[in-house]
Structures are given as C-alpha cells and as structure tokens.
Amino acid sequence: MKSWEYVAVAMILLAVWWYVDQNGSSSGIGGSFIDVWAQAIATAENVNPDYNNPGGLNMVGDAGSTPATGGGVIGLFSSFQGGYTALTNTLNNFVAKYGNDTLLNATAIYILGPTGAANSAGNYPPNVTNYANSIAAKLGVSTDTTLSTLAGQ
Numbered sequence: 001m002k003s004w005e006y007v008a009v010a011m012i013l014l015a016v017w018w019y020v021d022q023n024g025s026s027s028g029i030g031g032s033f034i035d036v037w038a039q040a041i042a043t044a045e046n047v048n049p050d051y052n053n054p055g056g057l058n059m060v061g062d063a064g065s066t067p068a069t070g071g072g073v074i075g076l077f078s079s080f081q082g083g084y085t086a087l088t089n090t091l092n093n094f095v096a097k098y099g100n101d102t103l104l105n106a107t108a109i110y111i112l113g114p115t116g117a118a119n120s121a122g123n124y125p126p127n128v129t130n131y132a133n134s135i136a137a138k139l140g141v142s143t144d145t146t147l148s149t150l151a152g153q
Helices: 003-023 032-045 080-098 103-112 117-121 126-139
Strands: 065-067 073-075
Touching (some): 032 126, 080 103, 103 126
C-alpha cells in the first residue's frame, strides 16, 4: 500500500468515528456497541479502501466482489456507507445468533467461520486471539464478555 493510501484509510476511519460520535444512539440491537465494534473491526481489517468494505466481509457487495486471499470473495461496495451498513448488519446478526458467545468466540466465528475446526475446538490461532484482544481493548472489556452483555441485552 502506498503511503497516501494509509492516509486515506485513516481519514475515512476518522470520518466514520466522527459521524458515529455525532449521530450514534443506543437504539436498536446494541446501538453504540455495534458502532464501536464495527470501528474496531475496520481498524483491524485494514481492507483496501477502494473496496468500500471496512469489515472485510466475504460476500458479494452491491458493486460485486473480488477474489479473497485464501479463497472465496471479498465484497465490493459502491460507497463506504454501504459497506459500513453491511458490516453493522452483520454484527447485529452476530448478536442475535451468537449472543451467548464471548467476544473471543465471536471473533473466531467472524474470522474462521461458524464451522471452523479451530473454533469448534476452542483452539484459536494467534491471529484470532490478537484480533479479539485488539477489539476488546477498543471496547474496554475482556474477551470473555458475552455479546449479549456488550449489547445490553
């Protein structure tokens, strides 16, 4: 990545952070928690800004997809807001489906998928643990905190 691209990513993340801070609410599933979680994921993922996919979501976006490293696809979105909305929708679905799981387990599911062998065995590779620790630090919680607790349910 060129140095100006890093600056562009930082500016986008700063704009999102400011927007959420100015317009965030605690309505809906998780409200502010979901926004902070999404921002932490966006920082950890560091996806090519041209994709408008701050969560690195492995799905077909409204502007298509591109091959992902290791197989599958990574979504392309027509706007940053579209990609951010897809991420927050995914996280709301995570809370609904995996609310009793810890942040560490949810992170493993996000990275490895719900049927990943490491996830089912609880034997997480270092990238999952590091990712979960980074998100937990941004949220100011332990990786053992459940999603339901974080969402205030």
